[in-house]
Amino acid sequence: MTFKVSPKENTLLAIEWKGPWWLPCPMFDESVKTVEPGIIEHRSEGVDDWKIVWTLKDPFSDGFPVGHPINTLEDLDRYDPPSPSKSRILEPIFDGVRRVDRKVSLLALDHGWGVFERAWLLLGGMPKLFLWSRLYPDAVDELMDMVVEVKLEVLETVLKEVDFDIVLYGDDWGMEDRLLFSPEWWRRFLKPRHEKLYRAVKNTGAFCYLHSDGKVEVLVPELIDMGVDILNIQRECNDWAKILRGFQGRITLWGGVSARTLDRGTTSQVAVEVEECIKLGRMGGVIMAPGHALKYKSENIEAMRKVWEEKRKYRD
16 A cells, blocks of 8 residues: 555654544554664663663563662662763664664654653662652652663763654553552652653654553643653553543554553454554544553454554545
């Protein structure tokens, strides 16, 4: 099937709510290509650049954190954050960019795990982070500011060399039915720091993307004000139709096909979710993708592709 626009142009139409020719799906139309800097944020097995130890417990998922470098306030004082060399940061970027046809695809930088996730990984769990935020709020401020500083340094190094269309952040903030914390806690510890990260992206002219698992839609108005353009949130936890109606032209939703359905559902269930995404994205504001980057049954991915190829088109 031939269209009058490239996958890149079509996805820009969706992001800008200008009526895409078809429902964008980077997995199948190569409309977005992603590269990563040379800082090791996690491993399937071993130690990452933040000194967190990982082990592979589930071959269908990824590494599980089992060792954490900051156990006491004294450990925080002694901790040395990652400081990879410029060449190490940029080598995989340059290698990845060479493989991208920028006439066809938008170029995205995956800038790794967010402030909340990195903080609790360094400390050894969410309960400990919440306890420290109550007992030692200044220490949590120091810890989170350190994470932001590392991320901004890496971002600055990369963006001096390459112009990106999108910068991707991820920070999981929700459970199935509510946030992991109160909105007030989020505003105290996370909002100002994430806003620094988003503004650094927006100042370059790139789109800002955020992935967050769980029910986080209560934060959508503030995230838009902070600079988020593309929001990857789970449709099974958040009311996509309501968000798209309420913030038409202001936010694009990414995902829409549940990781749970792709992992455990039938091909018919996958087909239903794809068709729902196609209906939601007719005017723009939707980029279809699996709800999470995991390993899925091949028959379900093929069902996702088949329905998308048959029904994706909005106009000739």
